[in-house]
Amino acid sequence: MTYEQALTALADPTRRHIFEALKDCPKTVGELAHSQPVSRPAVSQHLKVLQSAQLVSVRPEGNRRFYAIKREGLEELRTYLDGFWNDVLSAYSAEIAHRMKKT
Amino acid sequence: MTYEQALTALADPTRRHIFEALKDCPKTVGELAHSQPVSRPAVSQHLKVLQSAQLVSVRPEGNRRFYAIKREGLEELRTYLDGFWNDVLSAYSAEIAHRMKKT
DNA sequence: CTTGTTCGTAAGTCATAACTTACTGTAAGT
DNA sequence: ACTTACAGTAAGTTATGACTTACGAACAAG
Numbered sequence: 148m149t150y151e152q153a154l155t156a157l158a159d160p161t162r163r164h165i166f167e168a169l170k171d172c173p174k175t176v177g178e179l180a181h182s183q184p185v186s187r188p189a190v191s192q193h194l195k196v197l198q199s200a201q202l203v204s205v206r207p208e209g210n211r212r213f214y215a216i217k218r219e220g221l222e223e224l225r226t227y228l229d230g231f232w233n234d235v236l237s238a239y240s241a242e243i244a245h246r247m248k249k250t
Numbered sequence: 251m252t253y254e255q256a257l258t259a260l261a262d263p264t265r266r267h268i269f270e271a272l273k274d275c276p277k278t279v280g281e282l283a284h285s286q287p288v289s290r291p292a293v294s295q296h297l298k299v300l301q302s303a304q305l306v307s308v309r310p311e312g313n314r315r316f317y318a319i320k321r322e323g324l325e326e327l328r329t330y331l332d333g334f335w336n337d338v339l340s341a342y343s344a345e346i347a348h349r350m351k352k353t
Numbered sequence: 354c355t356t357g358t359t360c361g362t363a364a365g366t367c368a369t370a371a372c373t374t375a376c377t378g379t380a381a382g383t
Numbered sequence: 384a385c386t387t388a389c390a391g392t393a394a395g396t397t398a399t400g401a402c403t404t405a406c407g408a409a410c411a412a413g
Contacts, residue, residue, distance in 0.1 A: 158261035171341050191391055210380045210389050216338050225331050235319050238274050313359050313410050
């Protein structure tokens with residue numbers, strides 16, 4: 148269910164950059180906004196989308212809020228693609244077998 | 251490079267449905283349009299996007315054109331996600347180690 | 354040669370979502 | 384207590400892209 152949200156979330160370049168900026172360590176909204184060519188509210192809105200796609204999580208600390216990569220959404224996406232990949236491979240080998248039988 | 255195109259291509263629901271409809275066997279544009287609530291030209295445009303993302307391939311046969319899943323784009327996307335996944339895991343364990351050291 | 358499929362492209366419409374600025378809220382510092 | 388820093392929300396603008404209808408090209412069939 149969430150793999151669709153993960154796909155639409157990661158489709159936007161800005162959102163992907165934000166997501167990738169969180170790869171090594173959690174960051175605050177301000178930090179993320181500094182490394183992006185967009186305003187801070189824009190980053191907030193992108194983080195909201197990423198959060199609803201289960202791709203990031205928040206940890207409030209005093210005045211600031213630290214965003215970090217959440218594994219759930221990413222794992223769902225990986226699982227979906229793996230399943231698709233396996234289906235494609237089996238369909239491919241099935242077609243090979245079918246052709247072998249014909250000749 | 252193409253993993254970005256693959257993400258934006260698979261973000262659209264209609265395009266994802268078309269892509270998934272090709273999972274078992276190659277189909278023509280008309281066949282795909284029949285299984286979708288959109289017009290045939292719309293399907294053509296979606297196929298164009300999928301093709302530039304290396305997600306599908308074409309094989310003309312007389313009057314018709316058979317579209318099929320192409321492994322390149324899907325594989326690039328999988329590779330990207332796998333790399334990202336590994337980075338996240340290593341960063342996670344690094345943070346754990348860091349905290350262990352501190353206490 | 355004409356007719357009928359099958360499909361791609363062009364042009365135009367419309368909805369969505371990615372931004373902006375302005376405002377509000379909350380925690381920390383003086 | 385007031386001020387400053389940090390972040391989310393509201394509202395409005397604008398650009399993009401997902402669709403439509405109309406048209407043109409290529410091949411098949413009569």
